Amino acid sequence: AQTVTQSQPEMSVQEAETVTLSCTYDTSENNYYLFWYKQPPSRQMILVIRQEAYKQQNATENRFSVNFQKAAKSFSLKISDSQLGDTAMYFCAFMKLRNAGNNRKLIWGLGTSLAVNP
Amino acid sequence: DAMVIQNPRYQVTQFGKPVTLSCSQTLNHNVMYWYQQKSSQAPKLLFHYYDKDFNNEADTPDNFQSRRPNTSFCFLDIRSPGLGDAAMYLCATSRTRDSIYEQYFGPGTRLTVT
Numbered sequence: 684a685q686t687v688t689q690s691q692p693e694m695s696v697q698e699a700e701t702v703t704l705s706c707t708y709d710t711s712e713n714n715y716y717l718f719w720y721k722q723p724p725s726r727q728m729i730l731v732i733r734q735e736a737y738k739q740q741n742a743t744e745n746r747f748s749v750n751f752q753k754a755a756k757s758f759s760l761k762i763s764d765s766q767l768g769d770t771a772m773y774f775c776a777f778m779k780l781r782n783a784g785n786n787r788k789l790i791w792g793l794g795t796s797l798a799v800n801p
Numbered sequence: 802d803a804m805v806i807q808n809p810r811y812q813v814t815q816f817g818k819p820v821t822l823s824c825s826q827t828l829n830h831n832v833m834y835w836y837q838q839k840s841s842q843a844p845k846l847l848f849h850y851y852d853k854d855f856n857n858e859a860d861t862p863d864n865f866q867s868r869r870p871n872t873s874f875c876f877l878d879i880r881s882p883g884l885g886d887a888a889m890y891l892c893a894t895s896r897t898r899d900s901i902y903e904q905y906f907g908p909g910t911r912l913t914v915t
Contacts, residue, residue, distance in 0.1 A: 791843035
């Protein structure tokens, strides 16, 4: 069974600085997707970034980038130039693709609560 | 804008009184999910519909049921809510064509059980 571990329950960063959130996962699969989702306080869960396991190049979305280390099963999220609006719970999630069929479920980490301080 | 809509945003019900939460989507996605999320926890998948096929999670209590009358709408029925069912309920959608795998979430319905 797949598991996702986020070892940092809480983190804080000063506005305009850079912060890295860690995520490790355990799987015997070779074909899968990884996601980072953001859930601001009392607001909607939104996708931050996704990574296809077969792609060696790290995904980037504006100030958000990942460091995907497939052999190490590590998928960290770097937020550059942190903004107050980045304050949120961040969840790392895994989805296997082989034989997923109609069962494309996300396996979630426990989340990291990030506070961006002014 | 295409989106996932959940109504109501806040629902208060009494212990044991049936309640229905609704979700609609304008994304034309073929998969719809219902999650339960308790404070500061990850979402817990209750069940999902792949087109019309219902997929229940093994640990979802029988107290929770779902209906999907058409592509756009999906309902979560809690037949006899207990105090432990107080939570945020999230609806999400995804599509299985075009290699699109991410899920799109609604704003959630916060359920209070008194």
